[in-house]
Amino acid sequence: MRSASISATLRRKASAPVSDDFHGEVNADPNQVQSFDASNFDGAHGLFTAPFNGIHGWYWENPTGKPVTVTLQTSGFYASAIEFRSDKTTVPHELKTP
16 A cells, blocks of 8 residues: 555454564655554454555465465555565555445
8 A cells, every 4th residue: 555644444354363564664665664563363453544655564474374365455545555475476456436
């Protein structure tokens, strides 16, 4: 999620607990990463206000090795939604308006 110091509502859930890191790259600099929440979870929700411009997103890790489904729902004002995969590929996702 790219943002310009905006607010978004977030809801995420997983079919089993996963390790999670919600973070941002200050001014889109991958060498300046700020973590907002690092935990293990199977569900969470809340409101996030970006403290700076740049890329904001999540890293999820499945510690069990068994299949897990993570579902993310967001609502807010942002320019793009891009999935960065472990094999270094990216997948853009369509932004939908309600």
